[in-house]
Amino acid sequence: MRASIALPGLLTIILALFAAPAAASSFAGTSAGSSAAGSSASSGSTSGDDKIVRQARDDAASFVASDGAIRGAMLEAALHHLRESRPDLRTRSDLQLAQAILARQ
Amino acid sequence: MTRRRRGAAWHVWLACLFACALPAQALSLELHADQAGLDATEAARDLAVRTFVVQRLPAKWSDALGDVRVEWRDDLPADVHGRAFDGRILLRRSLLREPDERPARAALVHELAHLYDRDDSGDLSRDPRLLDLAGWQDAPLRPWRTGNHFTDRTPDPYELKSPREYVAVNLEHYLLDDDYACRRPALARYFDDRFEQPRATTECPPEFPFIQAAEDASDPLLELDPARVYAVDYLLAEGNERPMSRWGHSMLRLVVCAPGRPTGPDCRLDLAWHEVLSFRAFVDDVQVSSWRGLTGSYPSRLFLLPLTQVVDEYTKVELRGLRSIPLRLQPDEIATLLQRAAQLHWSYDGRYYFIGNNCAVETARLLHDGVERLRAVHLMSITPTGLLRRLEDAGVADTTVLDDRPEAVRTGYYFPPFNARYQAMFEIARDALELPQRNVQDWLALPPTQRATVFGEADLRASAALLLLEEAGLRRLELEARDILKHRLSSPARDQAQAVLAIQDTLTRPSRFAPDGYGLPQSGELAAIDDDARELADRLRDQRSELMVRARKLLPAPARRDLEAAEANVSALGQRLRTLHEASGGLYLN
Numbered sequence: 059m060r061a062s063i064a065l066p067g068l069l070t071i072i073l074a075l076f077a078a079p080a081a082a083s084s085f086a087g088t089s090a091g092s093s094a095a096g097s098s099a100s101s102g103s104t105s106g107d108d109k110i111v112r113q114a115r116d117d118a119a120s121f122v123a124s125d126g127a128i129r130g131a132m133l134e135a136a137l138h139h140l141r142e143s144r145p146d147l148r149t150r151s152d153l154q155l156a157q158a159i160l161a162r163q
Numbered sequence: 164m165t166r167r168r169r170g171a172a173w174h175v176w177l178a179c180l181f182a183c184a185l186p187a188q189a190l191s192l193e194l195h196a197d198q199a200g201l202d203a204t205e206a207a208r209d210l211a212v213r214t215f216v217v218q219r220l221p222a223k224w225s226d227a228l229g230d231v232r233v234e235w236r237d238d239l240p241a242d243v244h245g246r247a248f249d250g251r252i253l254l255r256r257s258l259l260r261e262p263d264e265r266p267a268r269a270a271l272v273h274e275l276a277h278l279y280d281r282d283d284s285g286d287l288s289r290d291p292r293l294l295d296l297a298g299w300q301d302a303p304l305r306p307w308r309t310g311n312h313f314t315d316r317t318p319d320p321y322e323l324k325s326p327r328e329y330v331a332v333n334l335e336h337y338l339l340d341d342d343y344a345c346r347r348p349a350l351a352r353y354f355d356d357r358f359e360q361p362r363a364t365t366e367c368p369p370e371f372p373f374i375q376a377a378e379d380a381s382d383p384l385l386e387l388d389p390a391r392v393y394a395v396d397y398l399l400a401e402g403n404e405r406p407m408s409r410w411g412h413s414m415l416r417l418v419v420c421a422p423g424r425p426t427g428p429d430c431r432l433d434l435a436w437h438e439v440l441s442f443r444a445f446v447d448d449v450q451v452s453s454w455r456g457l458t459g460s461y462p463s464r465l466f467l468l469p470l471t472q473v474v475d476e477y478t479k480v481e482l483r484g485l486r487s488i489p490l491r492l493q494p495d496e497i498a499t500l501l502q503r504a505a506q507l508h509w510s511y512d513g514r515y516y517f518i519g520n521n522c523a524v525e526t527a528r529l530l531h532d533g534v535e536r537l538r539a540v541h542l543m544s545i546t547p548t549g550l551l552r553r554l555e556d557a558g559v560a561d562t563t564v565l566d567d568r569p570e571a572v573r574t575g576y577y578f579p580p581f582n583a584r585y586q587a588m589f590e591i592a593r594d595a596l597e598l599p600q601r602n603v604q605d606w607l608a609l610p611p612t613q614r615a616t617v618f619g620e621a622d623l624r625a626s627a628a629l630l631l632l633e634e635a636g637l638r639r640l641e642l643e644a645r646d647i648l649k650h651r652l653s654s655p656a657r658d659q660a661q662a663v664l665a666i667q668d669t670l671t672r673p674s675r676f677a678p679d680g681y682g683l684p685q686s687g688e689l690a691a692i693d694d695d696a697r698e699l700a701d702r703l704r705d706q707r708s709e710l711m712v713r714a715r716k717l718l719p720a721p722a723r724r725d726l727e728a729a730e731a732n733v734s735a736l737g738q739r740l741r742t743l744h745e746a747s748g749g750l751y752l753n
Contacts, residue, residue, distance in 0.1 A: 110435045111752065113471050116479075116631060120584055123591050123628035128584060131575030132471070135434040140752070150750060158752045160627060161744035 110139045111159055118159040126153060133159070192217060192225035196233040205259040209235065212259075212267045219338050220275065221358035227282045228275065235259060247274040249281075269335045276334035280327060287357060288326035295532045296349050297322075297329045298511070303524055303543050312513040313506075315674035318681035336681075341365050346682030348502050349532075371505035372684055373467040374673040374696055375438070379704070383670060383696040384689065385467065387419070387438070387505075389498035393430040394418040396487040397526075397560055398439060399547050400477050401580075408483070413526040413547040414441040416470060416487050417501075434575060437470035440504050442515075442525040463515035463525060464671060465507045474578045480638065485578040488551065488560045496534045503533030505683055509673050523550045530554075585635050588628040592617075595625035607636045611728035618735060623743045630736040637729040644722055648714055656713045663710055666703045670696070 114136030120128040137155055141148050147155065194213045198206045213233065217225065235256040239246065244266075245254040252274040258267040279285040287293050295301070298313035311323045322332035336343045337354050344351035345367035355361045370386035377383065400412040417438040420430035430436075443466050477483045492500065507529065514520060527542040527550050540557040544550040554560035564576040571577040589603035596617050600606045606614070614633070621629055652660065669675045676692045677684050684692055715723060 113435060116634070119627040119631050120588065123588055123624050123631070125624065128587065129569070129573050131432070131573060131578065132434060132474075134573050134575070135432045138432045147750075154750050157623070157744055158750040160630075161741045161749060162752055163741075 107139075107143070110136050111162065114159050115162075118156040121156045122153065122160055192220065192228045193230045194233060195230070196235070201235060201256070201259070205235070205256070208259045208264065208267065209233075212264055212271060215264065216268055216271050216275070216338075219272075221360045221362070223284070223358045223360065224275070224279050227279055227284045231275070231278065233271065244270040245274045247277040249278070252278070265339070268339055272335045272338050273331045276331040277327065279334075280330050288330045290357075292353060292538075293330065294326060295528075296353060297326065297333075299326060300528055301531075301543060302519055303545050304519065309520070313510040314512050315510045315672070316677070316681050316684075317510065337362065342367075342685055343682075345685055346680070347506070348683070349499070349506065368686065371501050372689060372692070373438075373505060373508055374670060374676065374692075375469065376466045376671055377469050378472055380700050381697065381704075382693070383700050384693045385438075386689075387417070387501060389494070389501045391420050391426060392417050392497050392501065393420055393426045393428070394489055395492055395497055395500060396489050396576075397551060397554060398473075399486045399488065399551055400481075401484040401486065403481070403483050408481070410521075410523075411547040412441070413522045413550055414439050414473070415500075415504075415526065415529070416440075431575060434470055439466075439468045439470050439473045440529070441466050441468060441473070442513075442522045442529075463511075463513040463520065465504060465511060465525075465529075466671065467508065477580075478578050479581045479635075482580040482582045484580045486565060487576050487578070488554075488562050489564060489576075490530075490554065490559050491561060492534065492559075496536065499535065500530070500533035503529060509683060512672070512674075519545075521545065523547045526550060527553075581635070585632060588631045591628040592621070592625050592632065595622060595628075596620055603632065603635075606632065607639065611636065611640075611725055611732050615728070615732050615735065618732070618739060621739065623740065623747070626736055626739050626743060630733065630740065633729060633732040633736055637726075637733055640722075640726050640729050644714075644718055644726060647718060647722055651717050652714070653717060656710065656717065659706065659710050659713065663703065663706050666699055666706070669699060670703065 114132040117128075117130035117133035118136070120130065121133050133156060136159060137152055140155055150158075194217050196209050196213060198209060201209060229250070231250055231252060233252050233254060235258075236253050237256050239253060239255050243255065244258065245252060247253075252271065254267070254270050254274070258270055261267065280287050294308060298311040299308040302309050311329075314320070314323065317323065318336050319332050322329045333347070333350055334354070336347075337351060340346070341364055344362070344364040348367065351362070351364070369390060370388045373385045373387060375383045375385045396416040396418065398414040398416040400408075400414070402409045402411040417440065418430055419433065419436040419438055420426050421433040421436050424430060424433065442463055474485060477485050513525070523544055523546055526547075527544060530537050531540075531542055532538075537557075537559065540553070540559070542550060542553050542557075544553055551560060551562075555562055564574075565571050568577065572579060585603045589598075589600075589606050592598060592606075593600065598606065598617065600609070611633075614629075614636070618626070618629065676695050677688045680688050715726070718726070
């Protein structure tokens with residue numbers, strides 16, 4: 059008998075290992091999501107500020123790489139937020155801000 | 164505990180017989196009791212109970228009943244508290260000797276409710292609206308309603324026995340509990356409407372509690388104030404060729420405003436605060452079985468997830484696009500919709516059927532039951548795109564936001580799948596670094612260490628492109644590792660994984676945090692729920708990271724090496740980007 063049959067639920071255990079289930083669409087075996095490194099890798103509580111900027115990292119990377127041609131909503135949200143909360147950043151261009159988001163630790 | 168049992172059929176039959184023989188009804192309720200055989204204490208209790216109940220009864224209800232005679236009996240079957248015939252109620256005498264009046268009051272109201280429900284002016288239990296709210300729901304492709312799956316946080320499981328018992332149990336609580344209107348707000352309003360008389364109750368807090376199924380939540384309890392929700396969108400995950408996701412997935416997006424921002428269009432970009440309501444089958448197996456899906460072995464529950472997590476999951480992991488289509492709803496409609504969603508979240512434990520009870524059916528029902536105006540619209544559809552069409556035809560969904568695609572992407576009405584973006588990133592890197600590979604697939608098929616050899620040549624733009632590609636590569640390796648591990652998990656790791664799963668199951672079934680109360684949890688319960696949920700979330704995070712470490716060791720050496728190399732690539736590119744940024748005198752945020 060194969061392990062996956064002998065041990066019901068075993069495959070879900072694997073699901074639990076990496077929080078990115080193959081069947082995430084309408085099926086939530088886990089608290090699904092992408093756990094890959096990069097923009098969504100860190101965990102724990104972060105301030106709203108941090109979160110917004112961190113979530114914009116992939117969009118910022120595509121924006122910088124495409125020289126502004128690819129402009130996603132997460133980046134838009136972060137630009138909006140940065141200019142709103144930091145008056146000193148209002149004069150900076152989108153590209154400057156996107157590069158700064160990308161260069162953050 | 165089920166403590167009552169009443170044979171429905173025979174006493175309905177008897178009631179008909181009596182009804183023909185009785186004189187015309189009196190104008191208002193006269194509640195007599197046969198006190199013969201009661202001792203002085205019992206008689207006093209009887210009088211107090213009757214007086215209390217008569218005073219509480221709404222006029223419309225008592226007007227419908229006329230003369231009713233109460234008999235306190237010792238000869239009712241063991242688990243029966245009362246029985247109702249036309250004009251006559253039998254109640255268990257021992258209820259008069261309980262420490263307080265409550266059980267006797269409840270039993271009396273329960274039987275009076277049956278009498279009212281049987282009356283033409285009552286007839287609540289056949290009202291489609293009552294059945295919708297209670298949880299006997301419309302189903303597609305058939306004329307009869309579903310069973311009632313609102314099994315969690317019920318005041319008395321006996322209510323699920325039949326719509327008649329549901330009405331009687333709920334009228335008990337409606338009349339006798341001060342917080343009924345806060346626990347079951349929609350039903351309380353329904354009864355108020357039917358009795359044409361609002362029952363004065365305590366003020367309910369405006370927020371509705373949810374347990375957020377966030378990946379990294381440290382405080383899963385979220386109290387959502389409808390006044391902070393600017394809009395609700397129909398969120399449609401586009402289908403792909405896999406059988407389980409061919410039809411797409413229906414969800415609702417809550418456009419929640421950031422703290423401090425006035426509710427308005429600016430909230431559209433507060434993506435970090437937006438939430439998604441999604442019906443999902445809780446699957447305890449990654450190999451989703453069509454057979455189990457067809458036969459309803461998966462529980463279907465209503466999850467609340469952060470939008471950003473949902474976007475990542477679909478666009479980056481599943482490579483599916485998300486369309487977010489605004490629904491034209493008024494603020495009071497958003498409030499009733501959220502209220503209904505909260506009710507489902509805490510009480511509903513349905514069954515997922517790929518055709519008869521899928522996400523589209525559940526979402527259509529949520530809109531139908533939660534928004535009064537939509538009750539007149541035929542929304543029921545078995546596919547997510549079918550539901551969207553119906554919402555569009557009814558003038559509720561506004562798909563024009565998608566007409567200008569780049570604008571829709573920028574403003575968050577469309578989240579494109581990442582595969583096109585990965586190809587674009589590859590082309591940028593290829594042009595800058597003269598890579599020989601033809602496409603992104605060929606590039607990612609290379610071993611991570613080989614890909615790393617070009618990093619030193621990459622300028623800022625190419626490094627940014629390569630970073631996204633390395634993240635994609637890492638994600639793919641993680642999925643592969645998962646497949647390998649399913650045959651290799653050692654016994655201690657398996658136990659640990661089971662523990663993680665048990666925690667996750669709790670986090671996806673909110674009623675587990677507060678099994679004792681009923682309906683929406685109230686302030687007295689929320690503090691404990693909050694503590695428990697935080698503690699559990701912490702434990703989940705710790706155990707999951709321990710498990711990850713353990714599982715990593717179980718991987719075969721080449722797989723582990725690749726995974727580590729890909730992680731090193733991501734971090735090397737992050738470092739390179741920072742170095743290039745610094746060299747160019749770039750801006751710093753901190």
